Amino acid sequence: xxxxxxxxxxxxxxxxxxxxxxxxxxxxxxxxxxxxxxxxxxxxxxxxxxxxxxxxxxxxxxxxxxxxxxxxxxxxxxxxxxxxxxxxxxxxxxxxxxxxxxxxxxxxxxxxxxxxxxxxxxxxxxxxxxxxxxxxxxxxxxxxxxxxxxxxxxxxxxxxxxxxxxxxxxxxxxxxxxxxxxxxxxxxxxxxxxxxxxxxxxxxxxxxxxxxxxxxxxxxxxxxxxxxxxxxxxxxxxxxxxxxxxxxxxxxxxxxxxxxxxxxxxxxxxxxxxxxxxxxxxxxxxxxxxxxxxxxxxxxxxxxxxxxxxxxxxxxxxxxxxxxxxxxxxxxxxxxxxxxxxxxxxxxxxxxxxxxxxxxxxxxxxxxxxxxxxxxxxxxxxxxxxxxxxxxxxxxxxxxxxxxxxxxxxxxxxxxxxxxxxxxxxxxxxxxxxxxxxxxxxxxxxxxxxxxxxxxxxxxxxxxxxxxxxxxxxxxxxxxxxxxxxxxxxxxxxxxxxxxxxxxxxxxxxxxxxxxxxxxxxxxxxxxxxxxxxxxxxxxxxxxxxxxxxxxxxxxxxxxxxxxxxxxxxxxxxxxxxxxxxxxxxxxxxxxxxxxxxxxxxxxxxxxxxxxxxxxxxxxxxxxxxxxxxxxxxxxxxxxxxxxxxxxxxxxxxxxxxxxxxxxxxxxxxxxxxxxxxxxxxxxxxxxxxxxxxxxxxxxxxxxxxxxxxxxxxxxxxxxxxxxxxxxxxxxxxxxxxxxxxxxxxxxxxxxxxxxxxxxxxxxxxxxxxxxxxxxxxxxxxxxxxxxxxxxxxxxxxxx
Numbered sequence: 001x002x003x004x005x006x007x008x009x010x011x012x013x014x015x016x017x018x019x020x021x022x023x024x025x026x027x028x029x030x031x032x033x034x035x036x037x038x039x040x041x042x043x044x045x046x047x048x049x050x051x052x053x054x055x056x057x058x059x060x061x062x063x064x065x066x067x068x069x070x071x072x073x074x075x076x077x078x079x080x081x082x083x084x085x086x087x088x089x090x091x092x093x094x095x096x097x098x099x100x101x102x103x104x105x106x107x108x109x110x111x112x113x114x115x116x117x118x119x120x121x122x123x124x125x126x127x128x129x130x131x132x133x134x135x136x137x138x139x140x141x142x143x144x145x146x147x148x149x150x151x152x153x154x155x156x157x158x159x160x161x162x163x164x165x166x167x168x169x170x171x172x173x174x175x176x177x178x179x180x181x182x183x184x185x186x187x188x189x190x191x192x193x194x195x196x197x198x199x200x201x202x203x204x205x206x207x208x209x210x211x212x213x214x215x216x217x218x219x220x221x222x223x224x225x226x227x228x229x230x231x232x233x234x235x236x237x238x239x240x241x242x243x244x245x246x247x248x249x250x251x252x253x254x255x256x257x258x259x260x261x262x263x264x265x266x267x268x269x270x271x272x273x274x275x276x277x278x279x280x281x282x283x284x285x286x287x288x289x290x291x292x293x294x295x296x297x298x299x300x301x302x303x304x305x306x307x308x309x310x311x312x313x314x315x316x317x318x319x320x321x322x323x324x325x326x327x328x329x330x331x332x333x334x335x336x337x338x339x340x341x342x343x344x345x346x347x348x349x350x351x352x353x354x355x356x357x358x359x360x361x362x363x364x365x366x367x368x369x370x371x372x373x374x375x376x377x378x379x380x381x382x383x384x385x386x387x388x389x390x391x392x393x394x395x396x397x398x399x400x401x402x403x404x405x406x407x408x409x410x411x412x413x414x415x416x417x418x419x420x421x422x423x424x425x426x427x428x429x430x431x432x433x434x435x436x437x438x439x440x441x442x443x444x445x446x447x448x449x450x451x452x453x454x455x456x457x458x459x460x461x462x463x464x465x466x467x468x469x470x471x472x473x474x475x476x477x478x479x480x481x482x483x484x485x486x487x488x489x490x491x492x493x494x495x496x497x498x499x500x501x502x503x504x505x506x507x508x509x510x511x512x513x514x515x516x517x518x519x520x521x522x523x524x525x526x527x528x529x530x531x532x533x534x535x536x537x538x539x540x541x542x543x544x545x546x547x548x549x550x551x552x553x554x555x556x557x558x559x560x561x562x563x564x565x566x567x568x569x570x571x572x573x574x575x576x577x578x579x580x581x582x583x584x585x586x587x588x589x590x591x592x593x594x595x596x597x598x599x600x601x602x603x604x605x606x607x608x609x610x611x612x613x614x615x616x617x618x619x620x621x622x623x624x625x626x627x628x629x630x631x632x633x634x635x636x637x638x639x640x641x642x643x644x645x646x647x648x649x650x651x652x653x654x655x656x657x658x659x660x661x662x663x664x665x666x667x668x669x670x671x672x673x674x675x676x677x678x679x680x681x682x683x684x685x686x687x688x689x690x691x692x693x694x695x696x697x698x699x700x701x702x703x704x705x706x707x708x709x710x711x712x713x714x715x716x717x718x719x720x721x722x723x724x725x726x727x728x729x730x731x732x733x734x735x736x737x738x739x740x741x742x743x744x745x746x747x748x749x750x751x752x753x754x755x756x757x758x759x760x761x762x763x764x765x766x767x768x769x770x771x772x773x774x775x776x777x778x779x780x781x782x783x784x785x786x787x788x789x790x791x792x793x794x795x796x797x798x799x800x
Contacts, residue, residue, distance in 0.1 A: 048122065048161040048181035049170065050465065050475075061475055061497035061507045063568060063582045063633060065089060065162040073155045074797040075706075075745050075755040079195050079208045079230070080150040081157070081182075082107045086785075087712060087741065087759075090654040091164055091178075091633055093140075093689040094149075096248060096786050099776030100138030101442060102346065104249045104283035105315040106131055106148050108141040111164065111177040113656040113689045114586070114629060116146030118515055118560075120167070120175035123152070123182045124259070124273055126323045127171070129342025132382035132415070134520045136541070136594065138775060138782060140688050142681070143594035143621065145518045148344065149182075151277045151319040155193065155210040156226035156257040158185045164633055166564030166586065168513030169477040169493035172409065172459055176513045176562045176588065184259040184273060186222040187214045190800040197793035200763065204235035204248050204788065213800075214260075221269075223260040230255070234282070237780060237787055243308050245284030246778045248788060253279035253317075268328040279317040284310050285441030286777055288354075297435050301359035301369040311353040311441025315379075318345040325388075333393045336407075340386040347379035350424065350442045356435025357427045371423075378420035378445035382520060386411045400467035409459040415519035417451045420444025425528070443528040451543065453523045457483045457516070471499040475509075485522065486558050489514045495566075503574075507582075508567040517544075517557040517592055521621045539597070539617045551609045552598065553668025554620045563587045568633075577638045585630040590623040590664075593685065596675045603672050624676055625663050627685065631656030645702030653694040655715075658686045680720025683731065690715040690784050692736075706745040708757075713738045714784040721773035732774065734767045734783050751799040756792075763790040 049062045067088055069081075078084040082094040086109070094109035108116040116135070121128045130145045160182050167175040192211035198204055210228040217223050235247030257275040264270060289295040290308035300308065325338030351374040363369035390407035419425075424444025427437030438444060461479035468474055475495040482488040495509035525543040542548035544557050568582030599617040600607025610618055634653040639646065660682050663673045692715030699708050716736050723729035743757030765787055771779045780787035 048125075048179050049163045049165070049167060061473055061495040062509060063164040063507075063566065063580065065091075065164065065635070067160040067162065069154055069157040069159055073157070073193060073210070074753060075708075075743060075795060076154070077197065077741060077743060077757050077759045077791075077793040077795070079154070079197065079206055079232075080107070081152055081154055082109050082149045084154055085109070085149070085160065087710070088695065089162060090652040090693045090695050091656075092162065093693065095140055095689075095782055095784065096788075097138035097140060097776075097782045098246055098248070098283070098787070099286065099778065100782070101136065101283075101285070101313060102133045102315065102348075103135045103138035103140070104313070105281040105317065105346065106133050106146075107150055108135055108144065108146040109149055110141060110146070110689065111162070111180075112584070112586070112629060112631060112654065113658050113691070114177040114588075115144040116141040117144045117174060117518060118176040118588075119147075120171055120173075120179045121147040121149070121182065122171070122179060123321065124184055124271075124323065125181060126273075126325075126338060126340045126388070127384075127386050127411075128182075128321060129344060129384040130382065130518065130520075131344045132346050132380040132520065134518075134524050136526075140782070142684050142688070143521070143592065145520045148317075148319060151255070151279075151321070152182060152275065153210055153226050153228040153255045153257060155191075155212050155228060156184050156224075156259065156275075158183045158187075164582065164584070165495075165509055165566050166511045166513040166562060167493070168515075168562070169479045169491040169511055170461065170463060172479065172481060173514060173516040173559075176515055176560070176564070176586065184257065185212060185214065185224050185226075186260060187212075187224065188216055188222065189214055191798065192800070193795055193797040195793060195795040197759075197791055198233075199235055199788055200790040200792060203233060204791065205233040207231040217260065217262050219263070221260065221262040224258065226255075226257040226259075228255045229253070230279070234284075235788055237789070238778070243287035243289075243310060244778065245287075245310050246776065246780075246787070249281050249283040251279060251281050253277065266329065267334075268326070270324075270326050272322075272324045274322040275320070277317070277319045279319070280314070281317060282312050282314045285313055288440055297356060297360050297363070297369070299354075299356050299436050299440055301354055301356065301363070301371065301435075303363075303368040303370060304354055304359065304373070309352055309354070311439070312351045313442045314349045314351055316345075316347040316349070319343070330391075333391050336388070336390040336392075338388045340388070341384070343381065343383045345379065345381040348377035348420070348442060348444070350375050350377050350439040350444075353439045353441050355423050355426075355428075355437065355439055357437045358423060358435070360435035361428045375424035375439040375444060376421045377424045377439060377442055378418045378449075380415070380417045380445075380520075380524075382416075383414045384411060385413075398466075400469055402464065402466040405463040407461060410456070411459075412454065412456045413519050414454050415451065415523055416453075417445055417449050417523075417525060419447045419450050438528055445525075446527045449525040449527055451523045451525060453519055455483060455485045455519060457481055473497050481514075481516075483516055483559075486517065486556065489559055489561070503572050505570040507569065509564070511564045513562040513564055515560040515562075517559065517621070521592055522557050524621070540615050541594075541619045542615075544621060548610065548613055548615055548618050549620050551613060552606055552618060552620065553666055554622055555666050557592060557621060558590060558623055560591050560623070561589050576640060577636075579636045580634070582633045583631075584633070585628070587626070587628050589626045591625045591627055591685075592621055592623055593625055593677060593681070595620045595622055595624070596678050596681065598669075598672070598675060602675050603669075606668070622666065622676070624665060625685070626661045627658055628661050629656060629658040642700065643702070645700055648699040650697045650699075651695070653692070655692045657691055660685060678720070679724060679731075680722070683718060683720045687717045687719060690717050704747040706747070708741070708743045710741040711738060712741070712785070717783055719775070719781070719783070721770075723773060729773060732767075732769045732781070734781075737764050737766065737784055739764050739785050753797045755795045755797070758790060758792045760785065760788075760790050765789060
């Protein structure tokens with residue numbers, strides 16, 4: 001640990017934290033109370049969940065994990081942020097999907113087993129936008145949006161703080177499961193790294209050059225720039241002779257991030273962040289058979305792909321994020337005015353494909369049966385502009401001190417869907433006996449799917465933190481928000497901590513929360529053609545408030561609401577050992593889910609209405625379930641001298657269960673709850689992530705050598721099958737699995753390090769299943785830690 005790093009930790013966390021918590025993750029017992037005026041070359045820091053404006057450290061009444069990402073940038077074997085955090089934090093889950101359409105292209109992430117859109121992500125304390133994508137397939141986060149953490153380069157990040165507690169009353173929508181605050185670097189000096197990795201079988205080659213440079217602006221200002229280029233190759237775990245391509249998505253593209261601040265006399269300062277990423281991603285869809293298969297002529301043409309083919313779903317992803325703000329003093333009040341903008345776009349192109357109806361028409365007209373092999377399939381975008389004005393002041397004349405903060409927020413959002421070219425969706429023969437319509441693998445968005453919708457919201461909050469005594473601290477918050485598309489909501493929070501003894505702190509909280517329905521969930525629309533009894537019929541994922549949803553009696557979407565409870569303790573008997581344990585319960589009402597398909601067979605009355613509208617089957621987003629999530633977070637860390645070196649040990653564990661406690665169908669769907677939420681879809685909600693996850697890490701340093709051995713245990717999961725238990729097919733059970741990572745680092749000097757290591761070194765994979773019943777159609781599904789197997793890496797780090 002550098003002297004500068006140790007000095008920062010001493011200032012922020014107290015003497016014990018700097019000496020005890022050398023692993024990459026700590027659980028904060030003492031928290032920096034506020035942001036210090038920066039000195040050149042030093043990083044400022046705030047603690048998520050607190051708006052205290054004075055500069056003394058305080059025991060936090062909330063469970064906050066402090067994850068230093070600097071070590072991961074220098075020595076880590078995971079090259080993107082989502083996988084880096086997944087291998088560190090036990091309450092954080094992110095699994096790469098495969099065979100799941102758009103979900104293959106953007107890794108979703110979540111806390112405590114809840115949905116990816118129930119975790120709020122901040123960057124330098126400011127709200128970050130979500131992606132335009134709605135996850136419709138895959139074993140994780142179905143029906144959810146989320147934040148693309150991989151749009152932020154690891155090299156640009158100083159630390160990530162994870163508030164494991166509901167915080168909607170403090171930060172607004174989405175903070176039901178917790179809040180992640182990503183703090184970007186503002187160091188002086190330059191550093192660069194080059195990483196290379198590949199799977200043990202030789203594919204999935206991953207190159208990652210990355211560099212950061214911090215330049216002084218004036219006496220105390222800092223301008224930091226990070227540049228990174230990702231080049232990750234495709235992997236394939238299909239058996240020899242199997243036409244599938246099943247594995248990691250191919251990803252290439254540059255990322256640039258700027259971050260800094262410029263003092264303007266006294267405590268005033270201008271701060272800014274600007275980031276942009278252009279990412280090209282390519283994922284394989286299900287294979288289509290060749291001559292002799294049922295796919296000719298319905299999904300293939302013998303003239304084009306006589307041996308079958310694998311369509312590729314390609315995505316051009318553009319992500320932009322920017323914040324500019326100014327902090328200044330008004331008397332004894334601290335003011336902060338900021339403007340944040342985020343934009344995410346995903347454009348689809350399907351290659352190595354066919355529109356079989358075009359090929360069939362060509363064949364019937366005397367041609368060879370040819371279709372274009374690639375199509376522009378359209379896409380979508382989401383933008384968010386957020387204005388914040390915040391005030392904070394510490395009063396030391398009341399009890400042992402009280403901090404009062406209040407502020408307001410205005411946010412405007414836009415969601416667009418653009419149609420693909422005609423060949424990506426149309427049915428040119430129109431007869432139903434020939435080829436299926438649209439591009440195989442991913443049919444394009446149709447003109448009727450186009451949308452361009454806006455909404456705005458306004459919020460105000462009051463946040464009070466009081467030191468009742470030197471041992472008893474209390475935090476209260478209340479927040480009101482009004483959305484233009486569904487109305488108003490009011491949330492509150494009460495949290496406190498009591499120091500029973502110098503080494504024992506009790507803490508707890510109770511709060512209410514909410515999550516506004518995303519614009520993506522309200523307005524997403526997708527139409528494709530299926531053949532029902534030989535007749536072509538449209539299958540529609542119908543937007544809320546549209547003709548199909550209204551005909552089905554689907555009510556207007558409203559916000560999900562929650563009640564959060566936590567109770568925990570911290571124990572630190574000396575400077576070598578620390579432990580935290582927190583129990584929690586999260587009750588969510590009116591959760592938004594994607595329904596099953598309704599048609600004339602499973603709901604005759606509705607089926608007749610749909611067919612009159614030219615729709616064969618329809619799905620909807622609907623507020624239809626209540627859930628209960630409860631669990632335990634446990635962290636422990638220890639440091640000791642061992643031989644001539646130092647050994648640091650860290651244990652983190654999360655155990656969480658989610659249960660659907662009620663299915664509440666709208667009046668028009670009463671009696672059809674089993675279609676609204678099938679057993680298979682219920683299990684995706686309850687067990688989309690492992691119920692237990694534990695990380696045990698050992699870090700040993702001696703002279704220029706440093707080593708790490710990390711064991712990650714994933715609990716069991718049970719997911720549904722396509723056939724279902726009603727057909728006599730048991731659910732798919734995934735047994736507990738344990739992965740192990742190892743790394744060895746040699747420091748040539750203070751500025752040069754070389755690391756070699758391996759991830760999942762024992763080549764552990766999920767429990768094998770019947771491929772006809774898994775979500776991705778392969779006997780290894782994308783659960784727990786994925787299906788890639790063992791990989792090896794090398795990373796060279798240099799400081800200039």
